[in-house]
Amino acid sequence: xxxxxxxxxGVGFLFVLIIVMSAIGAIYITTLKTDTENILxxxxxxxxxxxxxxxxxDDTTKTSQLEFEKNLNGQLHNISEIGEQELTDxxxxxxxxxxxxxxxxxxKTRIRNSIFEIMDMNMQAIQRKSEQAKSTANTAVIxxxxxxxxxxxMAFTLLVNLPSNIANPIQxxxxxxxxxxxxxxxxxxxxxxxxxxxxxxxxxxxxxxKLEEYNNSNLAKLMIEKKRIETLINNMVxxxxxxDEENTILFANEEALxxxxxxxxxxxxxxxxxxxxxxxxxxxxxxxxxxxxTPQKTTTAQPLKIFCNGKDGYFEKEIVNISILPTGEQExxxxxxxxxxxxxxxxxxxxxxxxxxxxxxxxxxxxxISSIKMSIQLLQNHNIGSLNEEQHKLVDSIYDDANRLLKxxxxxxxxxxxxxxxxxxxxxxxxxxxxxxxxVQTTKTQAExxxxxxTVSLPQALPLIHADAEKTAWVLxxxxxxxxxxxxxxxxxxxxxxxxxxxxxxxxxxHGIGIAKEYHTRIFERYFRVPGGVNEGTGLGLAISKEFxxxxxxxxxxxxxxxxxxxFTVSLKI
Ligand code: ADP
Numbered sequence: 001x002x003x004x005x006x007x008x009x010g011v012g013f014l015f016v017l018i019i020v021m022s023a024i025g026a027i028y029i030t031t032l033k034t035d036t037e038n039i040l041x042x043x044x045x046x047x048x049x050x051x052x053x054x055x056x057x058d059d060t061t062k063t064s065q066l067e068f069e070k071n072l073n074g075q076l077h078n079i080s081e082i083g084e085q086e087l088t089d090x091x092x093x094x095x096x097x098x099x100x101x102x103x104x105x106x107x108k109t110r111i112r113n114s115i116f117e118i119m120d121m122n123m124q125a126i127q128r129k130s131e132q133a134k135s136t137a138n139t140a141v142i143x144x145x146x147x148x149x150x151x152x153x154m155a156f157t158l159l160v161n162l163p164s165n166i167a168n169p170i171q172x173x174x175x176x177x178x179x180x181x182x183x184x185x186x187x188x189x190x191x192x193x194x195x196x197x198x199x200x201x202x203x204x205x206x207x208x209x210k211l212e213e214y215n216n217s218n219l220a221k222l223m224i225e226k227k228r229i230e231t232l233i234n235n236m237v238x239x240x241x242x243x244d245e246e247n248t249i250l251f252a253n254e255e256a257l258x259x260x261x262x263x264x265x266x267x268x269x270x271x272x273x274x275x276x277x278x279x280x281x282x283x284x285x286x287x288x289x290x291x292x293x294t295p296q297k298t299t300t301a302q303p304l305k306i307f308c309n310g311k312d313g314y315f316e317k318e319i320v321n322i323s324i325l326p327t328g329e330q331e332x333x334x335x336x337x338x339x340x341x342x343x344x345x346x347x348x349x350x351x352x353x354x355x356x357x358x359x360x361x362x363x364x365x366x367x368x369i370s371s372i373k374m375s376i377q378l379l380q381n382h383n384i385g386s387l388n389e390e391q392h393k394l395v396d397s398i399y400d401d402a403n404r405l406l407k408x409x410x411x412x413x414x415x416x417x418x419x420x421x422x423x424x425x426x427x428x429x430x431x432x433x434x435x436x437x438x439x440v441q442t443t444k445t446q447a448e449x450x451x452x453x454x455t456v457s458l459p460q461a462l463p464l465i466h467a468d469a470e471k472t473a474w475v476l477x478x479x480x481x482x483x484x485x486x487x488x489x490x491x492x493x494x495x496x497x498x499x500x501x502x503x504x505x506x507x508x509x510x511h512g513i514g515i516a517k518e519y520h521t522r523i524f525e526r527y528f529r530v531p532g533g534v535n536e537g538t539g540l541g542l543a544i545s546k547e548f549x550x551x552x553x554x555x556x557x558x559x560x561x562x563x564x565x566x567x568f569t570v571s572l573k574i
Contacts (some may be wrong), residue, residue: 003166003196010158017151024147028140035133042080043122043129049075050119053091057111068095075118081125087118138475169197173204185212225445239315239341241285245334247272259308259315259341281306283319285339314348315341359416362409369409373402404536411540415472415526418547423471425551430469432462432504432572436495439476447484453481453492462497465504466573467552475545475556479508479568482541485534487512487565503554503571511565520558545570 003008013370047073055066079085088199098107128195172189179187186207191201199226214220221462231253233240239256243249252260252267260267260281267275276283284304303314318340323332337418376399380392387395417423440454447454476495487510495511515523515530522528524546529539542556553573560566 001194006162006165006195008501008565010162013158014155017154020149021144021151023351024140028136028143030550031136032133032140035129035136037375038080039126039129039133042078043126045078046075046080046084047126047432049078049120050115050122053115054112054238057108057115059413084121087114087121087376090114091118125187126349146323169195169200173197173200176204176208180208180211183215225555238343241272241339242265242336243272243339244336247286248335249275255343257340259306259313262298271517285341289319289337289339303348306341313343313345316344317341350506355416355419358412359420362412365409366406366413368386369402369406373399373406376402408538411538414544414548415540418544423547423551425468425471427466427468427552429464430472432465432468432497432506433458435467435469435476436497438473438504439480440495442473442477443480443484446481447493450484450487450489452484452487452489455492455494457494457496459497463499463504463574467554468548471548471552472570472572475548475570476506476508478541480543483508483510483512483566486510499574502574504574506570506572507567508569509567514562515558515566516562516565520560523558524556 026234053068053075054073056062056064056071072092075088076092079088091111094107094110094114098111101107107110170189172191176187176189183221187208188205189201191197233242233251234253237255239259240251240253242254246530248269248271249267252262252264257264257267260279262275262279262282272282272286272289276286281304305317306313306315318341320338321334322336322338323334325332376395379387379395380399436456436458440456444454478491480495487493491511493511494507496507496509497505498505513533519528519530523530524542526543527539528543529537546556549570549572555571557569557571559569
C-alpha cells in the first residue's frame with residue numbers, strides 16, 4: 001500500500017472515529033432530551049392542571065369556576081398516558097353535572113377522585129419515564145465507553161504502527177546507502193513492491209547493480225591502471241612530459257617540473273608552443289618536435305646541459321610518438337607524444353673523467369715517444385756509428401712502431417679535444433695546393449714502401465679556401481694514409497680538385513679493397529673498423545676527420561664499392 005494511501009486511511013479513520021463518537025453522543029443526548037421533555041411537557045403539565053383544578057373546586061366563586069374550566073380544558077389537550085383520556089372524560093362529565101347541581105357533594109368527591117387518579121397516573125408516568133431516562137443515560141455511558149475504548153485502541157494501533165511503517169524503510173535505505181558509500185556495491189534493499197518505498201527500493205537496487213557493474217567493468221580497471229601509470233610516471237627519475245595530438249600538455253612529472261622550473265598549473269592543459277614562448281628549456285625541447293613526425297622514437301645526438309638542483313645536469317632528449325591502431329581500422333593513428341629527458345649526468349661525468357685521463361696520458365706519451373723517434377733517427381744516422389744489417393732492421397721496426405704510437409697518441413689527443421667540445425680552429429684564407437702538397441709529402445715514404453703511385457691532378461687556378469690549414473692537412477694526410485694502407489701494392493692513388501661557386505672539393509681516389517655500402521656511415525663513428533680488415537689502426541681517424549671538417553663548415557663524403565676502390569671527398573668553403 002502506498003504511504004500516501006496509508007496516511008490518508010490513518011487520518012481518515014481517526015476522522016471517522018471522531019464522527020462516530022460525536023454521532024453516538026448526539027443520539028443519546030437527543031434521546032435523553034426527548035425523555036425529559038415528555039416528563040416536563042406531558043406529565044408535569046397534567047399535575048399542574050390537576051393541582052389548579054383541586055384548588056379551584058373548593059372555591060365557589062365565579063373566578064374559581066373559570067379557573068377550573070381553563071385547567072380542565074388544558075388537561076383535555078394534554079393526554080399522554082394510556083387510560084388518561086377515559087379518566088379526563090369522566091372528570092369532564094362529572095364537572096359538567098356538578099356545574100348544574102352546585103350542591104351535589106358526592107359529585108365534588110368524584111371530581112376530586114378523578115383528579116387524584118389523573119395525578120396518580122402522571123406521577124407514576126413521571127417515575128417510569130425518569131427510570132427510562134436513567135436507563136438511556138446508562139446505555140449512552142456504556143456505548144460511549146465502548147466506542148471510546150475502541151477508538152482509543154484503533155488510534156493507539158495507528159500511532160504505534162504508522163510512524164514505524166514510514167520510518168523503518170527510510171532507516172533501511174539509509175543503511176544501504178551507507179554501505180554503497182563504503183563501496184559495498186552488492187548491497188540491496190527488499191520492500192513490498194506496492195508502496196513508494198517499493199519504487200525507491202527498485203531504483204536503489206538498479207543504481208546499486210549499475211554501480212556494481214561499473215565497479216567490475218573495464219572502465220574501473222582502466223581508471224586504476226591510469227592511476228598506476230600516473231604514479232609510475234611521477235616516480236620516474238627522468239623528467240617526462242606527455243602531449244596529445246594537438247600538442248596540449250597532458251601530464252608532467254615532478255622531475256619535469258624541477259628541470260623546467262614551472263608549476264603544474266603552468267603546464268597542464270596548455271599548448272606546449274604557448275609555454276615555449278615563455279620558457280627557454282621547453283623551447284629547446286620542442287625545437288625539432290615536428291621533424292620527429294615519422295619515427296616512433298628519436299633521441300638527440302648531443303645531450304642537453306640543464307642547470308638543475310644547484311648543478312649542471314646532462315639530459316638526452318627522447319621523443320616517443322604514441323600511435324594506436326583504432327579498432328576496425330587499418331592504419332595507425334598518432335594520439336600524442338612523450339618527451340623524455342634521460343638523465344645521463346652520471347655517465348657524462350664518467351665520460352669526462354675518461355676523456356681527461358686519455359688526454360693526460362696521450363699528452364704525457366707524446367714527448368717521450370717523440371724523443372724515442374729522434375734517438376732512433378740518430379741511431380740510423382751513420383755518423384754516430386754503423387749498425388749491422390740485423391740491428392738496422394730492428395731499429396727500422398722500432399722506428400715504425402714509434403711512428404704508429406705517435407699517430408695513435410695524436411689521434412687520441414684530437415679525440416679528447418672533440419669530446420670536450422674544444423676544437424680550437426684557426427680559420428684563415430689558405431691555398432688548398434699547399435695543404436695537399438703537405439699531405440702528399442707526409443705520406444710519400446709510406447706510398448713508396450708499397451710502391452703506390454701518388455698522382456696529384458689539380459686545375460691551373462685554385463680558389464683560396466676558408467679553413468684551418470693544420471686541421472685540414474691532418475685530415476688529408478689521414479685520408480691519403482688510409483688510401484695507401486687499404487690499397488694493394490703497386491696500385492695508384494689520385495688526388496684531384498673540383499669547385500663550384502661556393503665550395504672546393506678535394507677528391508682522394510684509391511683502387512683498394514673498397515667499403516661495403518652498409519658501412520658507409522658507420523666508418524665515421526668513433527672506434528669503428530670494417531670487420532675483417534687489416535689489423536692495425538684505431539678506428540678514430542675518419543671520426544676525427546669528420547669532426548674537423550664539419551667544425552669548419554665543410555663536409556666529408558664517401559663513394560665506394562667492394563673491390564672497386566674508394567673515393568673520399570672533402571668539401572670546404574671557398
Ligand atoms: P683506422 O685507424 O682503422 O684506419 P679510420 O677511422 O681511419 O681508422 O678508418 C675506419 C675504417 O674504415 C678502417 O678500419 C677501414 O676498415 C675503413 N677504411 C678507411 N679508409 C679506407 C679506404 N681508403 N679503403 C678501404 N677501407 C677504408
